[in-house]
Amino acid sequence: MEQQSELQEPTYAADISSIREAQIRIEPYIHKTPVLSSETLDVLSGKKLFFKAECFQKGGAFKFRGACNAIFSLDDVSVAKGVVTHSSGNHAAAVSLAAKLRGIPAYIVIPKNAPKCKVENVKRYGGQVFWSEPTVQSRELTASKVQEETGALLVHPYNHEHIISGQGTISLELLDQVPNIDTIIVPISGGGLISGVALAAKAINPAIRVLAAEPSGADDAHQSKLAGKVVVLSEINTIADGLRASLGSLTWPVVRDLVDDVITVDDWEIIEAMRMCYEILKVAVEPSGAIGLAAILSDKFRSNPAWKSSSNIGIVLSGGNVDLGILWDSLKK
Amino acid sequence: MEQQSELQEPTYAADISSIREAQIRIEPYIHKTPVLSSETLDVLSGKKLFFKAECFQKGGAFKFRGACNAIFSLDDVSVAKGVVTHSSGNHAAAVSLAAKLRGIPAYIVIPKNAPKCKVENVKRYGGQVFWSEPTVQSRELTASKVQEETGALLVHPYNHEHIISGQGTISLELLDQVPNIDTIIVPISGGGLISGVALAAKAINPAIRVLAAEPSGADDAHQSKLAGKVVVLSEINTIADGLRASLGSLTWPVVRDLVDDVITVDDWEIIEAMRMCYEILKVAVEPSGAIGLAAILSDKFRSNPAWKSSSNIGIVLSGGNVDLGILWDSLKK
Numbered sequence: 001m002e003q004q005s006e007l008q009e010p011t012y013a014a015d016i017s018s019i020r021e022a023q024i025r026i027e028p029y030i031h032k033t034p035v036l037s038s039e040t041l042d043v044l045s046g047k048k049l050f051f052k053a054e055c056f057q058k059g060g061a062f063k064f065r066g067a068c069n070a071i072f073s074l075d076d077v078s079v080a081k082g083v084v085t086h087s088s089g090n091h092a093a094a095v096s097l098a099a100k101l102r103g104i105p106a107y108i109v110i111p112k113n114a115p116k117c118k119v120e121n122v123k124r125y126g127g128q129v130f131w132s133e134p135t136v137q138s139r140e141l142t143a144s145k146v147q148e149e150t151g152a153l154l155v156h157p158y159n160h161e162h163i164i165s166g167q168g169t170i171s172l173e174l175l176d177q178v179p180n181i182d183t184i185i186v187p188i189s190g191g192g193l194i195s196g197v198a199l200a201a202k203a204i205n206p207a208i209r210v211l212a213a214e215p216s217g218a219d220d221a222h223q224s225k226l227a228g229k230v231v232v233l234s235e236i237n238t239i240a241d242g243l244r245a246s247l248g249s250l251t252w253p254v255v256r257d258l259v260d261d262v263i264t265v266d267d268w269e270i271i272e273a274m275r276m277c278y279e280i281l282k283v284a285v286e287p288s289g290a291i292g293l294a295a296i297l298s299d300k301f302r303s304n305p306a307w308k309s310s311s312n313i314g315i316v317l318s319g320g321n322v323d324l325g326i327l328w329d330s331l332k333k
Numbered sequence: 334m335e336q337q338s339e340l341q342e343p344t345y346a347a348d349i350s351s352i353r354e355a356q357i358r359i360e361p362y363i364h365k366t367p368v369l370s371s372e373t374l375d376v377l378s379g380k381k382l383f384f385k386a387e388c389f390q391k392g393g394a395f396k397f398r399g400a401c402n403a404i405f406s407l408d409d410v411s412v413a414k415g416v417v418t419h420s421s422g423n424h425a426a427a428v429s430l431a432a433k434l435r436g437i438p439a440y441i442v443i444p445k446n447a448p449k450c451k452v453e454n455v456k457r458y459g460g461q462v463f464w465s466e467p468t469v470q471s472r473e474l475t476a477s478k479v480q481e482e483t484g485a486l487l488v489h490p491y492n493h494e495h496i497i498s499g500q501g502t503i504s505l506e507l508l509d510q511v512p513n514i515d516t517i518i519v520p521i522s523g524g525g526l527i528s529g530v531a532l533a534a535k536a537i538n539p540a541i542r543v544l545a546a547e548p549s550g551a552d553d554a555h556q557s558k559l560a561g562k563v564v565v566l567s568e569i570n571t572i573a574d575g576l577r578a579s580l581g582s583l584t585w586p587v588v589r590d591l592v593d594d595v596i597t598v599d600d601w602e603i604i605e606a607m608r609m610c611y612e613i614l615k616v617a618v619e620p621s622g623a624i625g626l627a628a629i630l631s632d633k634f635r636s637n638p639a640w641k642s643s644s645n646i647g648i649v650l651s652g653g654n655v656d657l658g659i660l661w662d663s664l665k666k
Contacts, residue, residue, distance in 0.1 A: 034367050036389070038456070056369070117612060124373070275657060279450060282617040282653035284387040290615040320615035324608060 003115050013250035014196060016203035019168035026068040026166060031057055031099060035043045035177045035318075039188060040280050046234035046294050050178045052170060055285050055320025059093040059121060061242075062167060062318050063157075065274050067094035069103050069166030070155050081151035086110070086132065088241050089118025090319050091157040094290050096127030109142045111135075115241055115286075117323050138244065149259065158192030159248030166194025175204055183310035185292040187318050188212035188221045189243040189249025190261065195294040196318065199260040209260045213295035215240045216264040221247060221255060225262055239267045242288030242319060261306070263295040270294045277317065286322040293317075336618030344464060346494040346583035347529060349536035350500035355402040359499060362401050364436060368510045369650075371605045373613050378629050381645045383511045388653025390620050391455060392426040394575075395500060395526060395651050396490075400427035402499030402621055403488050404435050412437050412588055415568075419443075419465065419472035421574050422451025423652050424490040429570030442475045442483050447575055448619075450656050469579065491525025492581030501529025507647050508537055515591040516643035520597065521545035521554045522576040524584025530649065531591040542593045542643065546628035550595040554580060554588060566589050572600045575652060588631040596628040596641070604628045610650065619655040626650075 024231055025182040036051040054062040071083060073235035076185040082105030087093045092108040110119060111134035122129060147154055154164065156328055170193075175181060186194040198210040214221050215238035224233040233244045247255060270287045273294035277285040292315040295301055368386040387395040404416060410567035415438035418428045425441040433437035442459040443452060443469035455462055467474040480487055489496065503526075509513060518532055519527040531543040547554050548571035556564040557580055565579045580588060603620045610618040625648040629636055 052616075060615060175422065227539045278617045278657060279655075282386075282393060284615040322612075324611060 002242050010324035012199060014165040014168060014199050015253075016162070016200060017087045017093045017163040019172065019196060019200045021312065022065070022069040022162070022165040023169045023172050025072050026065055027170065029066055029068050029098070031059070032173055033057055034173065036281055036283065037279050039292070047296065047298065047310065048316045050174070050181060051281060052174045052314055052316050053283060054316060054318050055168065055283055055289060059090065059125070060319055060321040061088040061090035061289070062170060062316070063094035064097060065169050065195070066160075066166030066192060067091060067098040068101075068161060069110055070106075070156035070162040071095070071098040074153065075161045078153060081153070084109070084143055084147050084150065084152040085155045086143040088244065089114045089121070090321060092127060093118060093121035093125055093321075095155055096122050096125035100126045103218060105152070107146045107150055109139055109146060110140055112267050113241070115321065116219050117325050118321050121321065131225075138261065143177075145269060151299065156248075158190030158245065159250050160233060161250065162190070163192050164199070164250065168200040170195045171204070171312050175201065178312070178314065179310050181208065181314045183209045183211060183307070183312070183313065184210045184314040184316070185213055185295055186316045187240075187243055187288050187291045188214050188255070189288070190245035191221070191247045191255050193316070193318060194259060195251045195254035195293065202258055210222060210258060211295070211307075212255070212259050212262040213291040214262050214264050215243050215270065215291065216266050218244050219262075219264045222262040222264050224252065225256070225259070228256070240287040240291060241269055242286065243291065248283045263298060263300050265291060265294040265300075269298060273297065274322075283317065284320045284322060285317050286319050289318040289320060337651075339470040339594060339651070343347070344586050346499040347501060347532050349533060351494070352505065352529060352533045352534055353396070353512065356502045356505050357397055357496040358405050359502065363398055366390055366509065367402040368522045369614055369616065371613050374626070379428060380629065380643065382629065383507070383514060383645065383647045384614060385507045385647060385649050387503065387649060387651050388622060389430070391400070391630055392423065392430050393591050393650070393652055393654040394423035394427065394622070395503060396423040396427035397430060398502050398531070399493075399496035399499030399525060400424060400488065401434075403493060403495040404428070404431040406495045407486065411486060414459060414486070415439060415518040416488045417442070417476055417479050417483065417485040418488045418490060418491050419476040419511075420576065421653060422447045422454070422549060423575060425460060426451060426454035426458055428488050429455050429458035433459045438485070439484055440479045442472055442479060444472055446574070448654065448656050451654050454654065466519070468614070489581075491523030491578065492583045493525070495585065496525050497529045497532070497583065499529065500503040500526045501533040503649060504533035504537070507541035508534065511645065511647065513579050514541065514647045516544060516640070516645070518544045518628055519649045520545055520573075520576055520621050520624045521588070522549050522621070524554070524580045524648070525582045526651060527592060528584045528587035531587055535591055542638075543591060544626040544628070545588070547593050547595050547596040547597050548576050548603065548624065549599050551577050552595075552597045555595040555597050557585065558589070561589070573603055573620040575619065576624065596633050598624060598627045598631050602631060606630065607655075616650065617653040617655060618650050619652050622651040622653060
């Protein structure tokens with residue numbers, strides 16, 4: 001086991017040092033987001049829940065941490081021609097805002113089915129929009145073309161060491177705000193967020209358990225953990241527009257080794273969790289952001305004896321960019 | 334003027350001392366609520382806006398401050414038979430919760446048209462509900478009957494010295510969090526909130542200006558200020574269910590002397606401000622709570638040269654108890 005651990009560690013794309021460096025680098029730009037709690041939700045879940053409200057982050061999602069770290073890590077010559085990325089919205093807005101702060105152009109490839117409010121965020125922060133089909137292949141191909149034409153650097157939404165380190169700053173803040181957390185539950189998509197969170201949290205306290213929450217209609221992380229290798233789904237079906245990506249080469253090793261389990265939930269559970277966030281916590285949380293609460297309240301979590309000992313649970317409310325109309329249409333169904 | 338000021342001051346139901354005492358009394362029970370800001374809304378308004386997010390207060394509204402102060406000010410003998418009140422919801426839930434913490438019964442008279450989520454809050458906190466017609470007369474009559482039958486003490490929603498002092502603690506917190514605030518905008522209904530806020534703020538810094546925001550369909554404070562006496566409206570028509578009360582004998586003198594102006598806004602402006610709170614600030618704010626933002630963005634405020642010099646504006650987001658269905662139905666109209 002000792003030997004295995006020594007072999008694995010160097011393969012991770014970030015560690016506690018790079019995450020602490022990221023924290024210092026991005027501190028002048030980001031919001032230190034509040035931790036919310038609710039006695040009503042504590043009673044409902046039977047746990048003490050601590051909600052890390054990244055919906056209040058600049059750009060409305062955690063993505064600004066990673067984008068900021070990536071863009072401010074680069075030297076002036078490297079970024080002179082700007083940056084390019086592909087994203088369903090939150091990473092796109094984050095890159096646009098970080099690029100604006102750095103004073104460089106941002107070229108953003110967005111799939112046609114991205115929520116309107118997320119596209120508006122990109123435009124508000126000065127990002128130049130290029131449309132793609134709503135597939136990973138089309139997104140990457142369009143981004144490559146833009147990269148060739150402009151000479152801009154690609155800032156991948158999750159398979160990128162500085163992105164992972166930036167997202168990991170959430171754990172540093174959360175464990176500073178609530179030191180006795182024993183479990184952290186994190187939405188999983190490409191794995192950048194959960195990789196950073198797990199690497200930082202387990203470095204600070206190896207006893208902390210990290211749980212991924214994933215839509216059952218996009219359960220590639222769940223399947224990958226079962227198979228012991230990255231599984232890419234041929235079909236994806238979920239309301240959580242931020243959780244449709246597949247794991248990357250840099251995030252998979254962390255997910256494989258440090259994520260204790262994956263809980264999958266159905267879209268109706270996500271929507272019900274969004275409603276609770278609104279009516280009880282009083283915060284606007286997008287479907288991808290509410291999935292952690294959905295997982296905690298799910299039968300799968302409650303009935304699993306492995307989680308009985310979790311008492312103080314951190315839940316990352318990853319973002320709050322949601323069109324009110326879409327929320328309401330979902331609630332009515 | 335000197336003489337007039339000397340004559341008036343003793344008539345106010347609270348002062349900076351009673352408000353500081355309230356702060357110490359309620360501190361173990363209340364949340365210190367965060368102050369939110371948004372560059373997007375700063376650009377839109379042309380001001381620096383600081384949102385005091387009382388939607389995150391226990392019970393979902395500022396009302397818990399006053400209720401807590403009133404109920405914990407009373408001696409054990411006085412409160413042995415419990416407390417009674419009448420309220421459209423937020424004060425009702427606040428009294429229920431404070432009574433529960435004090436270990437005494439709470440009897441709550443609620444008008445039949447109160448929002449469902451507010452009634453649920455009352456029940457959740459153990460308050461016993463009595464229904465009345467949706468008029469001030471019916472509310473007060475029903476409360477009197479309950480009072481006679483139970484021997485409980487009446488905790489008036491706003492015309493009560495401890496209530497006013499409790500609400501005033503918002504100014505102490507806000508001016509501690511953002512010391513350079515020059516203007517505070519507050520929703521006005523019965524006047525308990527704005528009286529406490531104005532008394533505390535002007536005692537700390539007499540140069541701070543206090544502005545009331547009121548629905549044009551329930552503009553009794555506006556009319557009262559014009560007439561120089563309390564005006565009670567025969568008809569009230571607004572979506573803001575928390576802003577339908579009339580000024581009281583204890584709140585009117587404060588509103589008359591210390592509130593610099595009243596801005597009235599239409600319901601559509603309130604609804605648009607609610608949408609902005611949700612989509613930009615990422616918080617759930619009820620119509621009564623969003624009216625301050627609506628006022629700041631209104632033509633009446635922008636075009637009034639008196640407010641040109643206001644730069645750092647505190648906005649009290651007074652509560653967040655809103656049924657999602659009602660919000661959406663309003664947005665569609």
